[in-house]
Amino acid sequence: MKEPFIHPLFIIHTLQQAGHEAYFVGGAVRDMILQRKVGDVDIATSARPDDVMSLFPKTIHVGIEHGTVVVLHEGEQYEVTTFRSEGEYADFRRPTSVQFISSLVEDLKRRDFTINAMAMNEKGEIIDPFNGREDLRNQLIRTVGNPEERFHEDALRMMRAVRFVSQLAFSISDKTKRAISEHGNLLKHVSVERITIEFEKLLLGKRPSLALALIADTKLYEHLPGLDIGEEAFRRLCKYDWMMLEDISECWTLLLYLLGVDLDPFLRKWKLANRQIKSVKLQLGGLEDVLKNGWSKETMYKLGEESSLRVNRILQLVRSTNYLHTTLLVSRYRELPIHSMKELAITGQDVMTWLNRKGGPWLSALLQTIEMKVLNGEIKNSKASIKEWIQSCKQILEERY
Numbered sequence: 001m002k003e004p005f006i007h008p009l010f011i012i013h014t015l016q017q018a019g020h021e022a023y024f025v026g027g028a029v030r031d032m033i034l035q036r037k038v039g040d041v042d043i044a045t046s047a048r049p050d051d052v053m054s055l056f057p058k059t060i061h062v063g064i065e066h067g068t069v070v071v072l073h074e075g076e077q078y079e080v081t082t083f084r085s086e087g088e089y090a091d092f093r094r095p096t097s098v099q100f101i102s103s104l105v106e107d108l109k110r111r112d113f114t115i116n117a118m119a120m121n122e123k124g125e126i127i128d129p130f131n132g133r134e135d136l137r138n139q140l141i142r143t144v145g146n147p148e149e150r151f152h153e154d155a156l157r158m159m160r161a162v163r164f165v166s167q168l169a170f171s172i173s174d175k176t177k178r179a180i181s182e183h184g185n186l187l188k189h190v191s192v193e194r195i196t197i198e199f200e201k202l203l204l205g206k207r208p209s210l211a212l213a214l215i216a217d218t219k220l221y222e223h224l225p226g227l228d229i230g231e232e233a234f235r236r237l238c239k240y241d242w243m244m245l246e247d248i249s250e251c252w253t254l255l256l257y258l259l260g261v262d263l264d265p266f267l268r269k270w271k272l273a274n275r276q277i278k279s280v281k282l283q284l285g286g287l288e289d290v291l292k293n294g295w296s297k298e299t300m301y302k303l304g305e306e307s308s309l310r311v312n313r314i315l316q317l318v319r320s321t322n323y324l325h326t327t328l329l330v331s332r333y334r335e336l337p338i339h340s341m342k343e344l345a346i347t348g349q350d351v352m353t354w355l356n357r358k359g360g361p362w363l364s365a366l367l368q369t370i371e372m373k374v375l376n377g378e379i380k381n382s383k384a385s386i387k388e389w390i391q392s393c394k395q396i397l398e399e400r401y
């Protein structure tokens with residue numbers, strides 16, 4: 001057994017010593033077999049939530065009604081979930097009832113895809129009743145059993161399917177694909193926040209354009225916020241090499257640029273955080289500036305180094321002639337006389353003293369003028385030079401500001 005399974009092995013052993021069954025399950029087992037970086041290590045057990053809580057000193061009951069207890073062990077958190085079969089799914093997102101059961105295989109049977117329905121015991125042996133390993137070898141996303149049932153249980157699984165296509169660069173079984181084509185409308189029962197999480201993972205995956213093409217084939221885009229734009233328009237998105245992008249804000253910026261829609265209403269539909277919307281807005285503005293006028297000092301300054309690099313990657317992806325080699329862009333950025341107002345050699349207080357005036361809106365307007373003149377090299381960034389400039393045009397300044 002290798003990391004990251006060694007520490008939580010203690011949890012498995014503790015449960016077993018108390019007479020219960022316990023296994024590693026889900027994404028961690030899949031990623032270990034694929035030799036991918038393993039995310040959260042989840043455990044499934046025959047022990048009931050109460051038993052789990054009594055066996056470990058530090059637990060958090062996150063979703064006891066669904067059988068999940070978080071166990072804190074050596075500074076890490078592990079979800080320990082009681083084997084369960086799920087009852088009726090009246091609302092297409094969560095079961096109206098959960099039945100705790102004693103069979104691992106029954107628990108695996110309620111999971112979404114064969115590659116996610118494997119378990120690993122304490123000896124590192126894989127329990128794989130639905131041939132997940134074979135599908136991993138064949139690089140195939142296939143639901144456990146009937147896809148229609150699985151998607152009616154939780155419609156988000158359709159988005160998970162396309163997200164895994166992107167993250168793993170797998171294909172999808174015909175039957176699973178057909179079920180997505182037929183049941184896309186079930187996505188309306190799923191919260192936007194959950195859809196956004198999957199869509200962002202897709203955009204940051206290994207083969208986003210493969211997954212976007214699958215969304216086009218299945219017409220799933222008709223059920224995604226703001227993306228019911230017709231097949232031809234949606235297919236245009238698949239032509240780009242999204243893989244070149246490194247950060248999710250770059251992906252949203254590119255998407256908005258390609259769609260040419262209003263930024264705020266679109267991103268609000270996806271319920272992005274204000275902070276995220278702000279950085280996409282900044283980048284989209286920068287991108288449009290550079291596409292039109294090339295890289296100016298002002299644009300670099302406004303964007304800052306990190307966002308300049310992001311915009312530059314988008315320029316490369318859309319094959320803009322204004323793309324600059326990264327090292328060149330970085331050196332041009334670093335050569336700017338200032339990188340923020342803080343680096344200006346004077347303060348507002350200096351200006352008030354020199355002009356013998358009280359603060360007010362005039363002051364920030366004047367400081368902005370000075371900021372731009374220093375940035376563009378018209379005034380040297382030193383106290384003396386700025387003072388000299390202010391004094392040389394004192395009269396005009398007093399009229400204008």
Ligand SMILES: Nc1ccn([C@@H]2O[C@H](COP(=O)(O)OP(=O)(O)OP(=O)(O)O)[C@@H](O)[C@H]2O)c(=O)n1
Pocket residue numbers: 025026027028039040042110111112113116117154156157160
């Ligand atoms: N709608 C869902 C979500 C999850 N699962 C099951 O719960 C496991 C854990 O879910 P989650 O951590 O959300 O996904 P992972 O498959 O682990 O993917 P990731 O690596 O992104 O966490 C999955 O592997 C799958 O067995 C499911 O059947 N249906």
Ligand SMILES: [Mg+2]
Pocket residue numbers: 026027028039040
């Ligand atoms: Mg996981």
